[in-house]
Structure formats: C-alpha cells, structure tokens
Amino acid sequence: MMLIKVEGLKFSYNGAPAVAGAGFELMEKDLLAVMGPNGSGKSTLLRLISGFLEPSEGSAKLLDRDIHAYSKAELARLVAYVPSELYLPYDFSVFEIVLMGRSPRVPWWRDYSGADASRVHDALNEVGVPELRDRSINSLSSGERQLVLIAQALAQDPKVLLLDEPTSHLDINYKIQIFELLTRLASGGMGVIVVSHDLALMAAYAGKALILKKAGQLFYGPAKEGLSGVNIAAAYGINNPESVARLLNIAV
Amino acid sequence: MNKEMRKVLWLVPAVIAAAGLALFTGAVRAAGPEIIWGLRFPRILAAAVVGAGLGFSGAVFQGLLKNPLSDPYILGTSAGAMAGAVLCSAFGVARSSPFFYLIVFAGAFFATFLTYSLSKVKKRPSMAHLVLAGVAVSTFLTALIMLFMTLYREHSLSLIYFLLGGFFPADNSLLAVSGAIIIASVAGGVFLWRYLDIFSLGEEKAAYLGADPDKVRLVFFALASFATAAAVALAGTVGFVGLIVPHVLRIFFGPSHRRLLISSALGGALFLILADAVARAAAAPAEIPVGVITALFGAPFFIWLLRRTAGGDSAE
Numbered sequence: 001m002m003l004i005k006v007e008g009l010k011f012s013y014n015g016a017p018a019v020a021g022a023g024f025e026l027m028e029k030d031l032l033a034v035m036g037p038n039g040s041g042k043s044t045l046l047r048l049i050s051g052f053l054e055p056s057e058g059s060a061k062l063l064d065r066d067i068h069a070y071s072k073a074e075l076a077r078l079v080a081y082v083p084s085e086l087y088l089p090y091d092f093s094v095f096e097i098v099l100m101g102r103s104p105r106v107p108w109w110r111d112y113s114g115a116d117a118s119r120v121h122d123a124l125n126e127v128g129v130p131e132l133r134d135r136s137i138n139s140l141s142s143g144e145r146q147l148v149l150i151a152q153a154l155a156q157d158p159k160v161l162l163l164d165e166p167t168s169h170l171d172i173n174y175k176i177q178i179f180e181l182l183t184r185l186a187s188g189g190m191g192v193i194v195v196s197h198d199l200a201l202m203a204a205y206a207g208k209a210l211i212l213k214k215a216g217q218l219f220y221g222p223a224k225e226g227l228s229g230v231n232i233a234a235a236y237g238i239n240n241p242e243s244v245a246r247l248l249n250i251a252v
Numbered sequence: 253m254n255k256e257m258r259k260v261l262w263l264v265p266a267v268i269a270a271a272g273l274a275l276f277t278g279a280v281r282a283a284g285p286e287i288i289w290g291l292r293f294p295r296i297l298a299a300a301v302v303g304a305g306l307g308f309s310g311a312v313f314q315g316l317l318k319n320p321l322s323d324p325y326i327l328g329t330s331a332g333a334m335a336g337a338v339l340c341s342a343f344g345v346a347r348s349s350p351f352f353y354l355i356v357f358a359g360a361f362f363a364t365f366l367t368y369s370l371s372k373v374k375k376r377p378s379m380a381h382l383v384l385a386g387v388a389v390s391t392f393l394t395a396l397i398m399l400f401m402t403l404y405r406e407h408s409l410s411l412i413y414f415l416l417g418g419f420f421p422a423d424n425s426l427l428a429v430s431g432a433i434i435i436a437s438v439a440g441g442v443f444l445w446r447y448l449d450i451f452s453l454g455e456e457k458a459a460y461l462g463a464d465p466d467k468v469r470l471v472f473f474a475l476a477s478f479a480t481a482a483a484v485a486l487a488g489t490v491g492f493v494g495l496i497v498p499h500v501l502r503i504f505f506g507p508s509h510r511r512l513l514i515s516s517a518l519g520g521a522l523f524l525i526l527a528d529a530v531a532r533a534a535a536a537p538a539e540i541p542v543g544v545i546t547a548l549f550g551a552p553f554f555i556w557l558l559r560r561t562a563g564g565d566s567a568e
Contacts, residue, residue, distance in 0.1 A: 052459055076462030083457060089320050089561065090452050090507035100450050104462025108444070156461070 001028045003160050003191040004049060008058035011044055018044040020216040021058070026160065026193060031186040033202040033223055034195045036212030037236045042195040043084070046162045049193070050081045076104035080153035084164040091136045094148050098123055101155030123151040127181060143174030150181065160191045167198055179205045203227045203248055211235050259504070260511050263518035270522050271296050274529040278536070298419045298427050298486055299528040300521035303493055305434040305483035307520020309476040310494020311512050312441055315448035316472045319379050320561055321554070323494035324480040327382070328389035330491070332363025333484035335393045338400055338411060347426060347485065353433070356485050360477040363389050379561060414488035417543025419528060426486060433482035437475045438517045444471065448509040490543045492550020493520050499557070
C-alpha cells in the first residue's frame with residue numbers, strides 16, 4: 001500500500017530555496033535512505049512530510065490525502081518523527097519519555113491508561129532496552145538515548161517512521177543495532193525514511209534511495225542502483241567517483 | 253494513587269504546619285486572638301494564595317517554554333499585571349470592581365505574549381533570548397509605571413508598596429476572589445498536565461506528538477496569566493517564587509507535571525508563608541516587604557541557574 005507520495009515538492013526559508021523539487025513514493029515495508037550534502041534540504045524534507053512546515057509548491061500526500069489536511073493529532077497517529085538531537089533540560093524517566101509517545105492516542109480530557117503503560121513496555125522491548133525503564137533520560141549513553149527516542153516514536157503506533165540522522169553520534173555497535181531495528185520495523189509493515197550520511201550503512205540496509213543535491217533531486221529509485229560512486233560523487237561535489245566506490249567496497 | 257503522588261500529599265501537612273508557626277510569629281510577642289485571627293490569619297491565607305499562584309505559574313512557564321529560567325517575574329507577566337493595576341488606579345477603577353481583575357489579567361496576558369513573540373525573532377531562539385525579551389518588556393512596563401507615579405503623585409504612596417511586593421491589610425473579598433481564580437487555574441493546569449510534559453521536549457517535538465502548539469500555548473499562557481494576575485492583585489510583584497519553587501520540587505518529585513503543578517502550588521504556598529513570617533519578624537517592629545525577602549533568595553538562585561544552564565542548547 002502506498003503511504004506517502006511526494007511530487008515536485010519545494011520549500012524556501014525567506015526566499016532561499018531549502019528543498020528545490022523532490023519527488024518520491026513510500027510504500028509499506030520500504031526503508032528509504034535520504035542522502036545529500038549539507039544544505040540540500042534533507043531535514044526540511046522530513047519536516048515537510050511530518051506536517052510541521054507547509055510546502056511552497058508541489059504536493060505531499062499521506063494515504064492519498066494532502067498532509068496539510070490532517071490535524072496535528074491525526075498526523076501524529078500516522079507519522080512519528082525522531083529528531084537528530086533533542087536537548088532535554090528536565091530529567092524525565094525513560095518510562096515517562098516513552099509514555100509521551102502515547103499522547104496522540106489519548107483524548108485531551110483523559111489521562112494515560114494501563115493499556116498505554118503496557119504499550120510503553122512493549123515499545124521498550126521492541127527496541128531491546130526494557131531494562132532502562134526506570135533510568136533517567138539524561139543518565140543514558142547517546143546510543144541508549146536514541147533507542148529510547150525511537151521507542152517513544154513506536155509508542156505512537158505510526159505507519160510511517162521518520163528519522164533525522166539517528167546514528168550520527170553513535171559507535172558502530174549502536175549504528176548496526178539501529179539499522180537492524182529499522183529493517184525489522186520495515187519488514188513488519190512500517191514505512192521508514194532515514195536521513196543519514198552513513199553511506200556504508202545506507203548501502204547495506206536501505207531498499208530505496210533518494211539523493212538530493214543543492215539545486216534539486218539527483219536520484220530516486222532502488223538503493224542498489226542509486227548509491228553508486230558516480231551519483232554520490234555528483235551529489236556531494238566529490239571530484240573522483242572512484243574514491244567513493246573504494247569507500248563502499250572497503251565497508252562491505 | 254501511586255507512591256509518587258502520595259509523597260506530594262506530604263506537602264499539605266507541611267503547609268498547615270508552616271501556617272501554624274506563622275500564626276505565632278510577629279512583632280507582637282503575646283498577641284491576643286484579635287491579632288492572631290483578625291490580622292495574621294487572613295495575611296497567612298493571602299501568602300498561601302499568592303505563593304500557590306506564583307509557584308504554579310512558574311512551573312507552567314518552565315514546562316511550556318522548555319526553559320528553566322522562566323517565571324512570571326522574569327517573563328514580564330507580573331510587570332504586565334502591575335501595569336494593569338496602575339492603569340486601574342489612573343482611571344479610578346476600584347479593586348473591588350470586576351473590571352479590575354479583567355484589566356490586570358489583560359496586562360499579564362499581553363506582556364507574556366509580547367515577551368514570547370520578541371524572543372521568537374530569531375528562527376532558533378536560545379534560552380537567553382527569552383530572558384532578555386522578558387527584561388526588555390519588564391523594564392519598559394516598569395518605566396511606564398514610574399512615569400505614571402511621577403505624574404500622579406497622589407497615587408504614588410499606595411503604589412510604591414504595591415511595587416515592592418507584600419501583604420497589606422487587604423479586604424477579605426479580594427482574598428476570596430484571588431483565591432478562587434488561583435484554585436481554578438491550578439485545577440485547569442492539573443487537568444491538562446500531559447501537554448506540559450510533551451512541551452518540555454520543545455514546541456516542535458510536541459507538535460509531532462499531536463499537540464497544536466498555538467492552541468496549547470494560548471491555554472497555558474491564559475492559565476498562568478490568570479494565576480499571576482490574581483497574585484499581583486493581592487500582593488503586588490513578589491519575584492522569584494515561581495522560579496525557585498518548581499526547581500526545588502523537581503528534585504523531590506521528578507519533572508513530570510502530573511506531580512509538579514500541584515506540588516509547585518503547595519510548595520509556593522509553603523515558601524511564601526515562611527518568607528512572610530520572616531518579613532514580619534526579622535526586623536520587628538519594622539516590616540520588610542516580602543518581595544525583598546524572596547529577591548534576596550531568588551536573585552542568587554537565578555544566577556546559579558543561569559551558569560548551570562549556560563551550556564544548554566537552543567530553546568527548541
């Protein structure tokens with residue numbers, strides 16, 4: 001089933017184009033890798049799909065309906081977003097953080113229920129860190145913290161999961177753990193979009209790739225085809241495509 | 253009711269004990285029932301009501317804005333309420349008139365929004381931006397108040413005590429109205445506590461969790477402005493209660509607003525009852541305005557907090 005369809009999507013911040021035309025489709029069970037140099041609009045693209053920003057041109061549809069026609073709560077029941085960095089001034093417990101993921105599923109006049117608490121339990125199990133339940137969020141390592149924030153997103157029971165550079169500060173152990181988790185979620189039926197600079201991980205795990213460059217889109221299609229030395233070199237402005245290819249070979 | 257929530261309830265006997273202690277503290281050593289029940293008791297009630305309103309408002313602002321440096325005094329909410337009160341004085345609106353509360357609330361609400369929108373000039377405002385905007389709004393409003401006091405000298409004396417912050421022989425109907433407004437605001441906030449938890453992750457993340465930021469902000473700014481306006485109407489500007497109290501209570505009860513809102517209201521009452529007892533007894537027979545006592549504690553606390561959070565990220 002088609003989850004998201006994006007056509008000719010454009011967005012600019014105060015006149016400066018941030019997303020200069022993007023188009024792709026996300027189906028159930030897709031793991032879509034979004035790559036591109038800094039400033040090519042990857043994060044902005046996620047914020048457009050999550051409904052936080054409104055496109056200046058083109059369309060973004062979720063389940064055949066314009067993303068901006070959804071209310072915030074409706075959207076949060078379908079799309080979950082894991083930001084790249086989240087500064088937390090207050091020391092919530094892991095349980096409290098994941099429980100907040102239930103927020104869009106609870107009407108405003110009601111409190112969280114026992115069913116919500118057990119969904120938190122399941123979400124922590126799904127990401128493999130049930131033992132962190134009573135720890136405080138700021139006492140965790142960055143890898144554990146990222147897993148907890150993914151658990152929060154899973155507690156929303158979304159159809160689409162968006163992640164902005166989920167592994168950029170993590171060691172290779174957590175990088176693998178997170179990409180295996182995303183693969184598992186995708187094969188369970190979710191549509192997953194990951195923005196990342198981790199070329200080797202994307203090549204190993206992603207099924208589809210969307211490559212953006214400064215002035216627009218360079219490639220959309222199967223990851224095997226798209227994540228080539230030539231494409232990556234062109235998107236990032238690297239002079240020698242062979243050096244990219246060498247990087248990929250060594251990594252694999 | 254879980255264990256954590258039962259812990260919060262210990263604040264109730266603590267507040268009652270503090271009130272009992274405060275009843276027998278004051279300039280008159282062997283005070284008779286007239287002084288104790290006629291003067292001290294309503295004053296202690298006023299301290300409790302004002303403390304609860306300010307503690308609650310501080311907890312709301314700190315959560316809603318994801319900013320540990322927020323409180324009604326720093327954000328200019330109190331100055332807005334003061335300006336409203338001074339305006340009433342200028343136009344001869346009596347404190348017993350319902351318009352008095354409406355105008356004071358309007359001042360508080362408008363000043364809060366002004367600070368908020370000034371801090372949003374930059375796309376990614378830092379925590380300091382909000383504080384700076386609050387300082388700008390407060391300073392401007394205070395200047396207007398001073399200007400008014402210079403022009404209308406006949407009102408100045410009553411207003412200067414109001415500006416310093418403290419409890420005066422106010423009439424009981426004022427106490428009842430302010431008390432009712434604060435209880436209603438706290439009840440409203442406690443009912444909607446879940447939204448403050450998700451706003452503690454930042455406005456953007458709260459939106460991804462299904463909250464409409466504009467709507468939620470409007471509701472909580474209104475609740476906190478009502479509580480602050482009711483507190484200011486009773487005691488003028490008493491600073492830093494809303495800053496200190498939620499921070500101390502987070503240490504005991506954790507950051508979740510499920511417990512923080514009600515405990516900040518109770519803790520604010522406790523703190524201000526004690527501060528007022530000190531204000532009455534420390535330099536007896538002279539009386540120190542309670543705002544002076546809270547500022548003596550609050551300003552160093554604010555500096556400590558500023559240093560601690562200086563490394564913090566942007567407000568989003």
